[in-house]
Amino acid sequence: MEIKEITGGVCAPKGYKAAGTHCGIRYSSEKKDLMMIVSETIADAAGVYTTNKVKGAPITVTKENIADGKAGLIICNSGNANTCAPNGEEIAKKTCELAAAAVGMKAEDVIVASTGVIGEPMAIEPFEKGIPVLASSLSADGSEDAAAAIMTTDTVKKEIAIEFEIGGKTCRIGCIAKGSGMIHPNMATMLCFITSDAAVSADMLRKALKDDVKDSFNQMSVDGDTSTNDMCMIMANGMAGNDIIDSEGEDYDAFCEALAYVTRYTAKALAADGEGAGKLIVCNLEGAPDKDTARKVARSVVSSSLLKAAIFGEDANWGRVLCAIGYTDAEFSADKVDVVMRSEKGSVTVCLDSRYAPHSEEEAAEVLAADEIIIDVDLKDGDASSTAWGCDLTYDYVKINGDYRS
Amino acid sequence: MEIKEITGGVCAPKGYKAAGTHCGIRYSSEKKDLMMIVSETIADAAGVYTTNKVKGAPITVTKENIADGKAGLIICNSGNANTCAPNGEEIAKKTCELAAAAVGMKAEDVIVASTGVIGEPMAIEPFEKGIPVLASSLSADGSEDAAAAIMTTDTVKKEIAIEFEIGGKTCRIGCIAKGSGMIHPNMATMLCFITSDAAVSADMLRKALKDDVKDSFNQMSVDGDTSTNDMCMIMANGMAGNDIIDSEGEDYDAFCEALAYVTRYTAKALAADGEGAGKLIVCNLEGAPDKDTARKVARSVVSSSLLKAAIFGEDANWGRVLCAIGYTDAEFSADKVDVVMRSEKGSVTVCLDSRYAPHSEEEAAEVLAADEIIIDVDLKDGDASSTAWGCDLTYDYVKINGDYRS
Numbered sequence: 001m002e003i004k005e006i007t008g009g010v011c012a013p014k015g016y017k018a019a020g021t022h023c024g025i026r027y028s029s030e031k032k033d034l035m036m037i038v039s040e041t042i043a044d045a046a047g048v049y050t051t052n053k054v055k056g057a058p059i060t061v062t063k064e065n066i067a068d069g070k071a072g073l074i075i076c077n078s079g080n081a082n083t084c085a086p087n088g089e090e091i092a093k094k095t096c097e098l099a100a101a102a103v104g105m106k107a108e109d110v111i112v113a114s115t116g117v118i119g120e121p122m123a124i125e126p127f128e129k130g131i132p133v134l135a136s137s138l139s140a141d142g143s144e145d146a147a148a149a150i151m152t153t154d155t156v157k158k159e160i161a162i163e164f165e166i167g168g169k170t171c172r173i174g175c176i177a178k179g180s181g182m183i184h185p186n187m188a189t190m191l192c193f194i195t196s197d198a199a200v201s202a203d204m205l206r207k208a209l210k211d212d213v214k215d216s217f218n219q220m221s222v223d224g225d226t227s228t229n230d231m232c233m234i235m236a237n238g239m240a241g242n243d244i245i246d247s248e249g250e251d252y253d254a255f256c257e258a259l260a261y262v263t264r265y266t267a268k269a270l271a272a273d274g275e276g277a278g279k280l281i282v283c284n285l286e287g288a289p290d291k292d293t294a295r296k297v298a299r300s301v302v303s304s305s306l307l308k309a310a311i312f313g314e315d316a317n318w319g320r321v322l323c324a325i326g327y328t329d330a331e332f333s334a335d336k337v338d339v340v341m342r343s344e345k346g347s348v349t350v351c352l353d354s355r356y357a358p359h360s361e362e363e364a365a366e367v368l369a370a371d372e373i374i375i376d377v378d379l380k381d382g383d384a385s386s387t388a389w390g391c392d393l394t395y396d397y398v399k400i401n402g403d404y405r406s
Numbered sequence: 407m408e409i410k411e412i413t414g415g416v417c418a419p420k421g422y423k424a425a426g427t428h429c430g431i432r433y434s435s436e437k438k439d440l441m442m443i444v445s446e447t448i449a450d451a452a453g454v455y456t457t458n459k460v461k462g463a464p465i466t467v468t469k470e471n472i473a474d475g476k477a478g479l480i481i482c483n484s485g486n487a488n489t490c491a492p493n494g495e496e497i498a499k500k501t502c503e504l505a506a507a508a509v510g511m512k513a514e515d516v517i518v519a520s521t522g523v524i525g526e527p528m529a530i531e532p533f534e535k536g537i538p539v540l541a542s543s544l545s546a547d548g549s550e551d552a553a554a555a556i557m558t559t560d561t562v563k564k565e566i567a568i569e570f571e572i573g574g575k576t577c578r579i580g581c582i583a584k585g586s587g588m589i590h591p592n593m594a595t596m597l598c599f600i601t602s603d604a605a606v607s608a609d610m611l612r613k614a615l616k617d618d619v620k621d622s623f624n625q626m627s628v629d630g631d632t633s634t635n636d637m638c639m640i641m642a643n644g645m646a647g648n649d650i651i652d653s654e655g656e657d658y659d660a661f662c663e664a665l666a667y668v669t670r671y672t673a674k675a676l677a678a679d680g681e682g683a684g685k686l687i688v689c690n691l692e693g694a695p696d697k698d699t700a701r702k703v704a705r706s707v708v709s710s711s712l713l714k715a716a717i718f719g720e721d722a723n724w725g726r727v728l729c730a731i732g733y734t735d736a737e738f739s740a741d742k743v744d745v746v747m748r749s750e751k752g753s754v755t756v757c758l759d760s761r762y763a764p765h766s767e768e769e770a771a772e773v774l775a776a777d778e779i780i781i782d783v784d785l786k787d788g789d790a791s792s793t794a795w796g797c798d799l800t801y802d803y804v805k806i807n808g809d810y811r812s
Contacts, residue, residue, distance in 0.1 A: 053740040054732030054760065084728055086761055118725025119762045228729050305711070309804050319524025322490055323634050326460030334459040354460065354490055356525045395801050398715050
């Protein structure tokens with residue numbers, strides 16, 4: 001299927017507008033801290049959420065609101081996670097009411113999200129101030145402002161949009177996301193908002209998203225921590241005019257392929273911008289006995305603190321790759337593993353059959369002197385494969401997280 | 407039971423001698439890299455080992471050698487892990503032969519261990535050179551040299567000995583250990599050698615050690631990585647003259663209590679000296695529905711990279727404690743958690759019933775300006791408790807591991 005990257009982010013699909021503003025949750029007026037995405041018509045919607053037992057109040061409220069598979073508006077703040085706060089649910093519900101009223105919608109059709117510090121009381125006043133501003137500045141060019149408003153320690157905005165065809169009709173998917181620290185399998189502090197103008201039933205959206213995240217967002221790790229507030233939400237308003245996708249088949253497969261393009265791009269971008277990260281680490285895992293094992297082993301490699309520190313130091317310490325493979329909690333043989341490290345600078349085979357493969361340290365160091373390091377691992381124990389994304393562990397990670405709140 | 411700390415380390419129990427030397431596995435002749443502990447008589451012995459699928463050759467050989475529950479000598483080198491090396495088992499076996507011959511023992515009664523870089527070929531020559539030196543310098547004062555020879559990135563020697571009574575007879579347990587990086591539940595790069603002059607059958611030693619590590623070495627974490635080479639070995643030669651402990655009962659309980667004293671002291675010392683660590687973090691977990699859940703939650707808290715970085719920054723970011731509790735893979739309620747942070751500088755209640763507890767940031771910062779930070783967590787969801795030990799995440803961790811091999 002042909003997929004074309006286009007501009008416009010979450011506003012690229014037909015019928016979406018967005019805006020971002022500073023409403024005062026954060027001290028610095030330079031930093032936007034509230035955003036809104038609105039669909040012209042109520043869309044089918046689905047979400048996946050953090051698996052953390054401690055959940056932000058917005059997650060509880062959003063789950064209730066989209067239980068009917070419908071939503072038309074996303075509102076999200078940064079600067080305060082609205083988690084473990086005394087009045088969290090009340091504030092989240094009130095936020096939905098204010099946002100809905102501002103655009104003439106029902107509060108039950110609002111998706112609400114928050115990211116930031118856990119445990120600090122949340123006030124309603126910044127929302128009362130910011131929501132009217134957002135409503136009056138909603139625009140088809142607003143995706144970038146919205147992407148900026150959800151950033152925390154992110155250093156770059158994450159935004160993408162694509163165009164593709166379903167049954168002869170041009171459809172679009174747009175996405176903005178924030179990540180950085182605490183990104184780990186199972187929706188760790190990341191927020192991802194996906195819009196589409198394809199017509200897809202809520203049931204099929206739910207299935208598509210649930211299956212997709214197994215190989216996208218759940219395959220990336222920044223620091224092994226999983227957060228309280230993460231969610232990945234999708235809305236599909238059907239304005240592209242395709243026949244509604246309400247069962248599996250060719251159209252559904254096309255939609256999933258397009259969705260995968262967007263989510264993999266985003267997962268990679270989130271890992272590359274992990275807190276303090278200097279290098280993206282990609283592990284391509286092959287030869288696993290089954291898909292789930294392939295995913296686990298790939299994740300284990302990109303999650304190892306020791307390997308992440310070695311990659312930061314541009315040290316081809318392949319023993320740490322073997323070690324991380326070895327402590328994966330899954331059934332497979334670790335006796336005949338091949339490991340190749342590569343980048344735009346070249347490629348070096350460092351391990352064959354779980355033993356040292358003769359190579360020069362200088363050559364290996366040169367390969368590692370790049371921003372994107374690919375580690376190809378072949379377990380030679382089956383046909384399943386998977387990819388995981390992570391980043392190096394740097395002085396800056398420690399700096400950022402040693403003093404996050406000040 | 408009265409337990410008295412004494413000097414002498416692994417040589418404090420009757421009938422043990424030890425020595426450490428530089429044999430050339432490491433380049434620097436300043437750093438001892440080979441050690442030996444010998445019992446006058448063949449002892450009952452037991453061990454617990456890494457759960458990593460990639461295992462060092464010495465582990466395979468040691469398991470074979472103590473399958474009969476007997477051992478009389480421990481030999482261990484640092485500088486090379488003898489793991490994923492082409493001739494690993496051959497070298498490990500030859501090492502046992504050389505060591506046994508030097509003291510007039512059988513190779514099958516030798517415990518062999520290695521720690522250091524994974525995947526580098528291991529030569530026999532340094533052992534041929536060093537073993538005779540060790541054999542001729544064995545001494546009742548040799549524990550410190552032995553402890554020094556197994557250190558890698560450790561900054562201090564870990565050594566303890568205690569005296570206690572079993573059935574009116576004075577018995578002793580001694581211990582040396584090394585740890586630092588890659589320390590995580592389930593025997594991650596740590597080596598621990600325990601000697602005793604108590605009479606305990608191999609079966610009961612095995613049971614005592616297996617049960618003990620659940621609440622000692624498996625409850626500490628430095629970086630979440632688990633290594634290929636770790637082992638905790640115990641020898642008991644019976645020279646104290648107590649009635650042999652070959653079943654559960656009062657004597658067995660006394661032995662276990664003494665063993666627990668030694669292993670908890672050592673676990674704490676290993677965590678405090680984690681790679682680059684500036685602070686020890688102790689999590690005392692109470693109110694869990696069952697013991698296993700208590701262990702898991704306590705471990706989750708001390709393992710969180712985000713919390714570790716916050717403690718480094720002396721930031722009482724209790725939301726990260728809640729977050730780490732929340733992503734523990736166990737069944738319990740996270741809705742009514744109390745959290746107190748304390749140190750020799752004072753104590754501050756930061757969270758009550760999973761909500762912010764009013765406290766001053768200044769007071770909290772003062773509490774955290776200490777070398778040992780205790781985090782008391784009460785889940786209020788049962789009666790089980792557990793303790794876990796970890797350390798902060800510092801610039802030095804990244805530095806050490808970014809360039810370990812050079």
